[in-house]
Amino acid sequence: MHFDAVILAGGKSSRLGGVPKAQLRYDGATLLQRAVAAARGAGRVVVVGPDTGTLPDGTLTAREDPPYSGPAAAIAAGLLRLGQRSPSTEHAPWVLVLACDMPLAAAAVPVLLQELAGHGDTEGAMSISADGRKQPLLGIYRVSALQREVQAAAAQGGLANAAVFRLLARLDLLAVPVPAGSTDDVDTWEDAAALGVDGDLP
Template identity: 40%
Template sequence: MVGVTADFAAVVLAGGRARRLGGVDKVLLPVGGRSLLQRTLDVLRGAVPLVVVGPQREVDAPVHWTGEEPPGGGPLAGVRAGLQLVPEGSALVAVLAADHPHLTEATVPRLRAAVLAAPRAGGAVLVDAAGERQWLLGVWRADRLRAAMPEQVRDRPVRGTFAALDPVEVAPVGAEPADVDTPEDLLRARNRA
């Protein structure tokens, strides 16, 4: 575990195979002059530690790199790997996928405020315009997330683990929940940027 303790840490999932984008390193695709990964890191300034799960890349932020076990084990395996670098004393941990180009500096503070205002909730999660929970856009009580982590994480959906924490739902502002999975998504993101 990283030796620095803060009340707010972050885990960014930056792995995956980007099959629908032809296998490119999706998180390095530029939107508005910055890579998807850098855009995500930019909205997490102040998180200590800032952990990125995925291959090491050049970024403009002090990050700790790790990989999921088993490699290619899916997002829940990535969350577990990231949590291993989050100090036990961290109260909250943001868990974000690195392919959401429209998060802003206000997104994570809104999520943090929502979970702090609801003591019984294990976290707060952004919902999309249709009301669907975006499980990889949330802030969680770190101790409760650790306790909810199943023994076997390979290829298990994050939904089951995160839903069990009974999170507060936070409405989106603008295109915050939009992600980049296809060439069409990338074009839309670039047009909005």
């Protein structure tokens, strides 16, 4: 399945005292590096956030407008960056949306892709954790449908600090159970300790 990826790495990390989540480490790599690796197979990858450090060659970057205005605005910025392509660039019909603070997300991506492969008429697939929680920031969405909703939201006041669930509310999505732990994210130092995420920056 041909897809691109938008990786969200631009939060304020308020509950971590401002320490950037993207640069926390798990199993020898930063959370951002792990997120980029989880998007393996994507045609193009755009990282949305502030100074993102060293990224693999060819990785695109973007910034939500205004900065720190939330994941919905970051998704819009990522789609815009992916749209800035030369005529020779192949258009991917799907986009993986992935927040960088889920160190085990790589286990979920092939599950989402496999589900979508059998449901070509849907508008995407959203991860469902082992305890039944929806995780919209680990999902694969049809680009045209996501662009439609971004444009509609922009016409109704914009996406700054808007809820991601509201942005996605009208999409026809598969709810896909994913491997246990793959949607666990780092919001607090307690979360980091539970997941074995290292607070020492590289």
